[in-house]
Amino acid sequence: MRLTCLSLAWCLAVSPALALDTSTAVSPPVDETGTLAExxxxxxxxxDWNGELVVLAHGFEPVGVPRATPWPADPATPIFTSARYAVAQSGYATQGWAVRDAIADSERLRAHFVQRHGxxxxxxxxxxxxxxxxxIASLEQQAAYYDGALSLCGANLPGDVLANDLFTSLVAFDALFxxxxxxxxxxxxxxxxLDQGAVMDRVDADLPRDPAAAQRLAAKLEVSVESLPGTVGLHYLVIxxxxxxxxxxxxxNRLVRYTGFGDDDAFNRRVPRYVGDVAAMDYVAAAPALSARPQKPLVLQYNADDPTINPRFRPVYVQRAQGAAVAPLTLPDVPGGHCRFSEDQVRDAFRVLTEWVETGKRPNG
Incomplete structure (x- = not known):
C-alpha cells in the first residue's frame, strides 16, 4: 500500500519551439510501462487526449514493501484520464523518504514523455x-516545464523543518516513557x-504506563492517543x-528547548541529546529544499482530520511564501483522515488550478 532531490535538468527535454504536434505525435490510447534509471x-x-499532461507523484512507500511489476496505475489515474489528460507517474528508484530521487525521477519521466509523445x-x-x-519542489525547481501544481494532503515542509519535527516525537516518547x-x-x-510494526507494538505497550503522559504527547503531536503508535511508528521510519x-x-538537538509537555524544565532534563552530522543535516535540508517562492500557480488542500499532516504543518509553506510573486492558494480542508479525498474533491481542486492558469486570475481563498 502506498502511504503517502535536487533538480536534475535533462538535455532530452525539447523546447516548445521544437515541440511535436500532439495531435499526430501519438497513436492513442497508450498504456506504457518501463524503467528509467531504475x-x-x-x-x-x-x-481522446486533450494534449495536456499530468505528472503524478505518489506518497511515502516503506522500505521493503514488495513492488508490483509492471508499476501499477495510481488510484487517482482515472480521475485525470477520464477528463482526457495524459498521466505519467514514476515509482521512484528507491523506497522510503525518496524525495530527492522522486524529483529527479519525475523530471526524467517528464522528459521521456516529451521525447516519445511530443x-x-x-x-x-x-x-x-x-x-x-x-x-511543490518540482514546480519551484523546474518552473519552465510546468504550468501549475496541486499538492493534496502534502508534506509541504522543507526537509530540515520536517526532520526536526519528526525527531521531536521520538525524543519526547523516550523522555516520557x-x-x-x-x-x-x-x-x-x-x-x-526496528520495523514499523515493532515500533507500534512498543508504543502501544508503553502508553498505559502513564496515561497522563500519553495525553500530553498526543496533544503536543495533535493526534489522538489511539493514533500515537501509528504516528510515532511513521516518524521513526522516516528519521x-x-x-x-x-x-x-x-x-x-543539543540546544533545543522543548515546550508544551507539562513541566518543561523537568521534561528537558529527561530528553536525550544528540550531536548532528553536518553532511546528514545538509542532505536533509535538500529533501526537499523548498524556497517558498513558486513562480507558477500552486494550489494546496488538506484533510481536516489528518493525523499525519496535522494542523501545525499546514500553514508553514504558505506563511513562508508571503511576498512570493505568485502566492500559493490553500483551499478549505476536506473532512476525513490522511489523503481521504473523493474523486470529485480531487477534480474540484484540480479544476481550481487549471482555471487559475487559463483565466490568469487567482481564485479567492
Missing part, C-alpha cells in the same frame, strides 16, 4: 502526501533498526531512512 514508471494516454500543450504536477512536497530494561531508545541512532540516506544523524 525507477519504474507508467504512462497512460486516453484515446511536448504537451500544458503540463501539471499533482502529488499526494510526500508527493505533495515533491510536486524511558525504555524498559533491555530495550533501546527510539531516538538513538546507534540502536538496532531512520534519513539517517541512512544522509549517512549520519540528521538532527542536532
Amino acid at each position: 525507477a519504474p514508471y507508467r504512462i497512460a494516454i486516453p484515446a 511536448y504537451p500543450k500544458k503540463t501539471w504536477m499533482v502529488g499526494f502526501s510526500m508527493g505533495g512536497g515533491i510536486a 524511558p525504555p524498559r530494561e533491555g530495550a533501546h531508545r527510539l531516538s538513538d541512532p546507534a540502536a538496532p533498526m 531512520r531512512d534519513l539517517m541512512t540516506r544522509g549517512g549520519g544523524m540528521p538532527v542536532d
